[in-house]
Amino acid sequence: MNRVRKETNSNKKIWILIFVVVSVFCLIFFAARGRYQFPLSERIVMTTLAPFQGLMSTVNNEIRYVTSSVWEIATVYEQNKMLKSEVEQLRALNLQSNELASENERLRTMLAYKQASTQFDLVIATVIARDSVTWTNTIMINRGTNDGLKKDMAVITSQGLVGNVVEAFSSSAKVELILDPRSAVGTIVQRPESRVAGIVQGNKDDKMMARMVNIPRDADVIEGDQIVTSGFGGVYPKGLAVGIVDRIDNDEGGLLKYAILKPAVDFQKLEEVAVIINSREALPAPLAPVVPEQAAIESDSAAGDTK
Structure with missing residues (x-):
């Protein structure tokens, strides 16, 4: 009897499983062909999943917003770095351009003075150093004996007298300024x-x-x-x-x-x-010291000539 009951229960389970499989197949078949709808099932599913979908949508939007913000901040940061670098480069170029323009203007003025001063042969030089202790006494220039410079040559600008060369080296020279108390x-x-x-x-x-x-x-x-x-x-x-x-x-x-x-x-x-x-200008003859005896003789001679 127990065996008969077990077999009967097994047969029922098999038939139930077959019925479920066939039912599911039919439902899928007719749903695929559009002949059967699931209005109640869809409502239940939508109602059940709606809160989760909303939460997922909110989380997704927040993630997108944060990601987009982080990306924008990183982009702006990189652009800011590039702009700062460009600004620094432009400032350096502007400073260099202004310095070159200033130097060009000074050299133009010096060249015009050189061309106008036909009585002189001039060598243009740049000041490369000044004595840190005696700032107003001496300077160093970037021209020397290789350029024809010698001791005691006058140094000038288009405005006037600067000083004279006191030491000349091969490619540089030391100039004593007229502001030096030792100059005369x-x-x-x-x-x-x-x-x-x-x-x-x-x-x-x-x-x-x-x-x-x-x-x-x-x-x-x-x-x-x-x-x-x-x-x-x-x-x-x-x-x-x-x-x-x-x-x-x-x-x-x-x-x-x-x-x-x-x-x-x-x-x-x-x-x-x-x-x-x-x-090329003829320099005046240096004044010779007059000896008292010579002065007396010259004075008597001049008096005799007058007579």
Whole structure:
């Protein structure tokens, strides 16, 4: 009996399984052909899955938003880095362009002065160093004996006198400025009714100014007078601008006075200079010291001739 019951139950399960399989097949078949709909099933599924779909949609949108934001931030960051790099490059190019334009303008001015000064043979040089201790005393230039420079050659700009070469090397030279207290430049007042001579040296009290010394107390020198080289001594050609009288003071002794000069050259902005390697102007003969005995003889001779 137990065996019969087990067989009967097994047969029922088989038939039920067959019925389910056939039913599913039919449902799939008719659904595929569009002859059967599942309105109730679809509603149940949609109702059950709707919250999950909404949540997944929200999560998906948030992920897309975050990803998009991160990508945009990274893109903007990279673009910002590129723009900053381009700005720095443009600034450097602009600075270099301005510096080249400034140098070109200075060299044009110097070249125009060189072409106009036909009485001189000039060598254009660049200032490459200045003495850190005595800033206003000496400079180094990038021309030397290979370019024809020698000791005691005058150094100028288009504005006026700079100084003279004190040491010449193969490819460089040392220049003593007129602001050096050790310098001595023979000068004269350019004003026709004055023509007072004197010596220009550096001013110890004001390193950016110069002094014209050995001026007689009653000499005709006034503020605003233009001071130029006298040509005596054989180093500096005559007529080079040295400076303008700023003020006049009396010497301690009381017999002489001196003039404080504002130099014609702006030594703070000195970058290019010209060296006079040859001058076609005839320099005045240097003054020879007069011996007292010779002076007396010449005076008697002149008196006899007058007679």
